[in-house]
Amino acid sequence: MKFFGAFSQYKALSDEQKSFISNAQKKFVKTPDELVKFFKPMAVFDKTCDEARAQLLNYVILFGILSFLGIFATAALAEDYSIIIAVELLMVLLTFVGIIIRWRLGKIDIHNNLREFVVPVVNLIGQDMEAGTKVSLDLDLRGKTLDSKLKDTRKDDPGWFSYPKVTTRIYDDPWFKLTGQLVDGSKLILNVDDQVTRLDKTYKGSSGKIKSKTKYKVKHEIMAGLALKHKKYAVAGENELSVLGDGLKYKDGDNRQLICLRDKIKTQDVDAHVDPQRCLALLGKIFMSVQPAAEKGS
Amino acid sequence: MENCNMKRGFFFLRDCDHPAHQSCCTCGKAFCNDHLRIKPGSNEPVCLDCLGKTMQQSPQNKANTASRDRYNDDYYYDDVWCYGYRHNYYSSYRPWYVGHTSDLQGSHFGENDIRVFEPSAEIDDMDAEAPDPEANVFDS
Missing domain, CATH: 1.10.287 (Helix Hairpins)
Structure with a gap:
C-alpha cells in the first residue's frame, strides 16, 4: 500500500x-545546494x-x-x-x-516537472557554480490551464443546432526562469515557456448523436542564454554561430556577448514533463561554438 | 595526504581541493567524502563517476523506472545523476578545464577530451552576489 x-x-x-x-x-534566491x-x-x-x-x-x-x-x-x-x-x-x-x-x-x-526537470537542472547548474553563489529561480507549477494564464479564446459557432462547434483556448505558462553566474563568469538564463492550446469540439456523430471531445496541443519552448565575457571568450561571428541553426539570437555588448538558443518540443499531453537533457544540450551547443579569448585567430 | 582525484563540474571541470579519504571499490582511485557514496547492495565506497556510469548504463526506457528504483531516489536526485549524465554527454561535448593540463594525469580525462582557457584569461572578477534577473546581462 x-x-x-x-x-x-x-x-x-x-x-x-x-x-x-x-x-x-515561488521566487527563490538561493544557492543550488x-x-x-x-x-x-x-x-x-x-x-x-x-x-x-x-x-x-x-x-x-x-x-x-x-x-x-x-x-x-x-x-x-x-x-x-x-x-x-x-x-x-x-x-x-x-x-x-x-x-x-x-x-x-x-x-x-x-507537477512532475519539479522532480523530472527542476531538480536535475538546478543540480547540474550548481556543479558549475562557485560554492555559495546564489541563483534566482522563478517557479510556477500551479497548472497550465488556469484562467489567469488564458491569453486568447476563439469560438467557431455556426449557430443553433449547427455543428461542429469549436472553442479554442490558448494559454501561456512561463513556469521556469533561472538566472545565475557560472564559474567562468558567464551569466546564465534558462527559461521554459509552455503554450497550451485547448480545443473543445462538439459535433454530430454518424449516428446523429451529439458528442464532445477535448484535445490539447502543448508546445514547450526552452530558451537557454549565456552572456559570455569578452575577457574569457572570443567574440563569435555570424559564421561560427550559424552552426547553431534555427532559434539562435545573439547580441554583442561592451563586456559580454549574449548568445541565446531556443528549442521547441510538441506534445499532446498536458501533464508531460520537459526533458532536462534538451535544455542542457542547448547550453552545450553554445559552449561548443565559442573559443577562448586568446586562442581565436592564433 | 593525497588530494581527491575527482574532476568536479559539468561544462567546466575543476580539481577537487579536498583531501582524499577512501578509495573507490570500482576504479581504485582515492576520493574525498563529497565524491563518494555507498554502493547499493555492497556497503562499499564508490566514486560518483563509477556509480553514475552504472546508473546511465541501465535501460533508458522512460516507462521502465525499475533501474531508478534499484538505486533509490536518493541517488537520482543527488549529484550522482550529473556525474552519470556527463559520462554520456562528453561523447559530443568537450568540457572546459579550469586548471593545468598536467593535473589531468590519473583522471578519466585526456588532453584531447577537454578544452583549456589561456592563462591570461583567468577568472579574476568573480562575485557571489545573488543575480538580478531584471538586470542587463551586459552590465558587468
Whole structure:
C-alpha cells in the first residue's frame, strides 16, 4: 500500500515545503545546494504519490468490478444472502475509500516537472557554480490551464443546432526562469515557456448523436542564454554561430556577448514533463561554438 | 595526504581541493567524502563517476523506472545523476578545464577530451552576489 508511504513522506515535509506544494509558485534566491535540499524531499514524495495514485486506481477498478459482480452473486446465491451482502458492502466501501484517498493525494500532488526537470537542472547548474553563489529561480507549477494564464479564446459557432462547434483556448505558462553566474563568469538564463492550446469540439456523430471531445496541443519552448565575457571568450561571428541553426539570437555588448538558443518540443499531453537533457544540450551547443579569448585567430 | 582525484563540474571541470579519504571499490582511485557514496547492495565506497556510469548504463526506457528504483531516489536526485549524465554527454561535448593540463594525469580525462582557457584569461572578477534577473546581462 504505497499511499501509506506517500502520506508519511508528506507529513515529514517542513511547513515551507508543504506551503510550496499548496501554492506551487515561488521566487527563490538561493544557492543550488539549498534549492536541491529543499526540493529533494518533495521530489521523492511526488514520485511515491504518483505511484500510490496509480496503485489506488487499480484497486478502485478491481473493487468496482467485484462490487458489480457482487450484485449478480447476490441474486444467484440467495441462500447465503447475509454473507454476500456483507462482502458486497465491503467492496463498495473499499471502492469509495480508494476514490477518496486518491482524490486527497491528487490535492497534494505537484507537477512532475519539479522532480523530472527542476531538480536535475538546478543540480547540474550548481556543479558549475562557485560554492555559495546564489541563483534566482522563478517557479510556477500551479497548472497550465488556469484562467489567469488564458491569453486568447476563439469560438467557431455556426449557430443553433449547427455543428461542429469549436472553442479554442490558448494559454501561456512561463513556469521556469533561472538566472545565475557560472564559474567562468558567464551569466546564465534558462527559461521554459509552455503554450497550451485547448480545443473543445462538439459535433454530430454518424449516428446523429451529439458528442464532445477535448484535445490539447502543448508546445514547450526552452530558451537557454549565456552572456559570455569578452575577457574569457572570443567574440563569435555570424559564421561560427550559424552552426547553431534555427532559434539562435545573439547580441554583442561592451563586456559580454549574449548568445541565446531556443528549442521547441510538441506534445499532446498536458501533464508531460520537459526533458532536462534538451535544455542542457542547448547550453552545450553554445559552449561548443565559442573559443577562448586568446586562442581565436592564433 | 593525497588530494581527491575527482574532476568536479559539468561544462567546466575543476580539481577537487579536498583531501582524499577512501578509495573507490570500482576504479581504485582515492576520493574525498563529497565524491563518494555507498554502493547499493555492497556497503562499499564508490566514486560518483563509477556509480553514475552504472546508473546511465541501465535501460533508458522512460516507462521502465525499475533501474531508478534499484538505486533509490536518493541517488537520482543527488549529484550522482550529473556525474552519470556527463559520462554520456562528453561523447559530443568537450568540457572546459579550469586548471593545468598536467593535473589531468590519473583522471578519466585526456588532453584531447577537454578544452583549456589561456592563462591570461583567468577568472579574476568573480562575485557571489545573488543575480538580478531584471538586470542587463551586459552590465558587468
